[in-house]
Each structure stands twice: as C-alpha cells, then as structure tokens.
Amino acid sequence: MKTLIANGTVVNADASQLADVLIDGETIAALGTGLGRVAGEVDRTIDATGRYVIPGGIDVHTHMELPFGGTFAKDTFETGTRAAAFGGTTTIIDFAVQSRGRSLREGLDAWHAKAEGNCAIDYGFHMIMSDVNDASLDEMDGLVGEGVTDFKLFTAYPGVFYSDDGAIFRALQRSATNGGTILIHAENGIAIDVVAAQAVAKGDTDPYYHGVVRYPIFEGEATNRVIRLAEAAGAPVYFVHMSARDAVETLQAARDRGVPAFGETCPQYLFLSLEDLGNGFEGAKFVCSPPLRPADHQEDLWRALVRDDIQLVSTDHCPFDFHDQKQLGQGDFRKIPNGLPGVEDRVDLLHDGGVVQGRISKERWVEICSAAPARMFGLAGRKGVVAVGADADLVVYDPAKVHTISASTHHMDVDYSCYEGRQVTGASELVLSRGKVIVEGGRYVGAKGDGRFLKRAVARDHLV
Numbered sequence: 001m002k003t004l005i006a007n008g009t010v011v012n013a014d015a016s017q018l019a020d021v022l023i024d025g026e027t028i029a030a031l032g033t034g035l036g037r038v039a040g041e042v043d044r045t046i047d048a049t050g051r052y053v054i055p056g057g058i059d060v061h062t063h064m065e066l067p068f069g070g071t072f073a074k075d076t077f078e079t080g081t082r083a084a085a086f087g088g089t090t091t092i093i094d095f096a097v098q099s100r101g102r103s104l105r106e107g108l109d110a111w112h113a114k115a116e117g118n119c120a121i122d123y124g125f126h127m128i129m130s131d132v133n134d135a136s137l138d139e140m141d142g143l144v145g146e147g148v149t150d151f152k153l154f155t156a157y158p159g160v161f162y163s164d165d166g167a168i169f170r171a172l173q174r175s176a177t178n179g180g181t182i183l184i185h186a187e188n189g190i191a192i193d194v195v196a197a198q199a200v201a202k203g204d205t206d207p208y209y210h211g212v213v214r215y216p217i218f219e220g221e222a223t224n225r226v227i228r229l230a231e232a233a234g235a236p237v238y239f240v241h242m243s244a245r246d247a248v249e250t251l252q253a254a255r256d257r258g259v260p261a262f263g264e265t266c267p268q269y270l271f272l273s274l275e276d277l278g279n280g281f282e283g284a285k286f287v288c289s290p291p292l293r294p295a296d297h298q299e300d301l302w303r304a305l306v307r308d309d310i311q312l313v314s315t316d317h318c319p320f321d322f323h324d325q326k327q328l329g330q331g332d333f334r335k336i337p338n339g340l341p342g343v344e345d346r347v348d349l350l351h352d353g354g355v356v357q358g359r360i361s362k363e364r365w366v367e368i369c370s371a372a373p374a375r376m377f378g379l380a381g382r383k384g385v386v387a388v389g390a391d392a393d394l395v396v397y398d399p400a401k402v403h404t405i406s407a408s409t410h411h412m413d414v415d416y417s418c419y420e421g422r423q424v425t426g427a428s429e430l431v432l433s434r435g436k437v438i439v440e441g442g443r444y445v446g447a448k449g450d451g452r453f454l455k456r457a458v459a460r461d462h463l464v
C-alpha cells in the first residue's frame, strides 16, 4: 500500500518545508517536492494543500483503566487510544502499576493484558514502583531490556504509592547502572496530609481546598530534594506534571549548573487555575494532583517551555465521571478520585494557546508534542519526526479550523470536559498510524488492535 500526501507544509521540530510525503507500507519512503511525478503508481493521494503534515502526537503520561481510590479511570485502552487518535496523538506511554507486596512483573503483565489487542495506536509502558526492595530493584534491569525503560516513584500519596528518600535513592542508584530513567511525582505528601487533615477538621471540605492544602512550596521542596538525591546517585531524573513556579525555579537552577534533570507539564497547568476548583462541588471536575495553581503560575510554565527548562507537555489523562465517580468525594475533598480527561485535547490546546497566541513557533509545538517525547523516551528515529524510514504516524493538521471543545462532541469516555465551551483554532483532519488512515472526516476508520506495544530503547544518550 502506497500513499502520497501531497502539497502540505511538513513541520518538524527543526524546520518546516513545503513537501510531499510518500508512504510505503508502514513507513515513510520519501520526502520532497514533485513526488507525484516520480513515485510511480500510488494507491491513494491525499491533498494537504494549506495544511500542516506533522508527526503524530506522543503523550508520555496516560492512565487508562487506572485503579484509584476504590474506582477505575473511565477510559479503557480501547476508548482512550481512540480518543487520542481523534486529537492527533498516535502514541501513548501509559503507566503499569506494581502493587505493594507484588512484583513488577505481575503489574506489567496485568497492563499488557489490558492493552493488548485493544489499542487504536501504538503504546508503551512506564512502570510505577510502589515497593522498592532487593527483588524489585533486580527486576528493573530485566524490564529495561524488555523496553520498559522508566520507573515512576512518588513523594506523594503516603500509604499508597509513596516512597521514602531511601527507596528513591536506591532506585536512582540502580538507574545509574542499568540505563533506566527515574520519573518522579514530586509533592511532599507527608506534609500535605497534615494540612489536609487540619482543613477538614475546620470544615473546609469542598474541592477548592484540595487545591489550597497542596502548597506550591511542597512541590518545590520535593523537587529540590529529589534533584539533590539524583545528583548524589549520579543519575538523570525526570519530573512528571510540573505545576508550580516553586518547582520550575528549582529545576531551572539545577539545569543551569549542568544537572541532567528534566520535566514535563500538562495542559491543565497552562490553561486552568485554582479558580476552577471553586464553585462548590463542581470543582471536583478539576481535582488532580498536583492541583491547579493560582493563575500567575501559568506564565512561568510557558516561559520554561520556551527556554527548554521544561522539555515537553503530556496530559496525565486519568478521567473519572463527574456524576458518579467524582461524587465519592462529597463532604471530603480527600476522597475525590484524582485525575482529569485530556488525551484528546492536548495537541489542539497547545496549537491554540502556544502557536496561535504567539508564545511558541509551530516547530516548537511539534517539539513539545512529539519530537522531544520520542527522543527522551527511547523512540528516536521511529516516532516524532517526518523523515525517511520513520513510522508513518502522521497528522494532516488544519491550522485555521476553529472548533469548540465539549463533552457532547469529544470521544473520551467521560461525562464532562475541563474545557467545555472553549474555542480553539487548529484541528486534526486526517490521522495515520503506521501508514494506515485511522481518523478521517471526523470518523474513526481504524480497528481495535491496530496499535502495537513499543519496546523502547534506553534513552540515556538522548536525554543528556
């Protein structure tokens, strides 16, 4: 099967050009002008005049079917990856979970079973380590060899995912020798639990207080602590979902002195704020951790994205229905399942808020949505680039199309949108996964199981 995408503006992270893209089978066979004359017979020609042709988005932070607080994130691998495809994302990296007292292997096998045969797009896994011990540290080496090359630890959620400094340090030491990367959810969960209990004792139980008690300085403190531990261990470290100026300043300072420390942020921290957590229990729709911050943190995050102190944007997609699952937290914000839907909206929100608003170039948009995620997570050369030999994960993107985000039209399996009624400019028009058209004309035309597991390479060389 040969497909020619003709007359588009090919946007890569390093440059853009007017060019045709020839796809042969699952990969890109040629790139250049006038390919229609030299390509020979093709099965299909797609006219991309006036459109961008970009590498499909890569969302390195999703939680399909995640068990949390007595319920499960609503999107399955089937519904969540389909929604991702509609939004121009053609790869996710999801988090497999090690349960306390169980092996990494058991957790990873369980996540493989959930995903296999169900995904619309390619997928990889990171591993959440809930139990750092001699056996799980040994298991890390094997997982790196299987293409599960990152391990997430938490300084938050005492009693659930929380790791103490010793556990984090041991995991960092191990990653320094096996080539894996440690990902950190950095908030001081022990201190947060103290403030949260004090708030509830005073009767401050609304969702708004979820945002109040998780101080920005608690994120800054944990970020600083783990950076110092990583320096001591001689290992790189990557911070997930950075939300607070306090943490970003710490990361910048570390990078300025040459420490291989990296970070991502998420659309909710760039576009939403603490105010969204107000309005009574409606605020439960916006409960995630770290929480939404006062609006004045947003520009610090944008500045860090422009300066490359933050390297990319993921979603932390973890949806719970408002009319059912979020109600678990009526009367106590601590019981609201943490997480927001977002996997479908990321590429458009960043195009609108970033490129259209003049904060970043379209090339930087491709960098933070696709190229940096590929490079930093062991997919360089295969994903994140429109180039000969790369997988034909491509999006024909209309940069001028105006549309309104709404739960009534989105494809995520969740009963609300955090961006309800927001008008954005830019939309995915046609989406290909490894050469196959899977979204076209507003319809899903792929099949469940198109997506394959990605065995990722160690990204150490690309990280530093």
Ligand SMILES: [Zn+2]
Binding pocket: 061, 063, 316
């Ligand atoms: Zn997460």
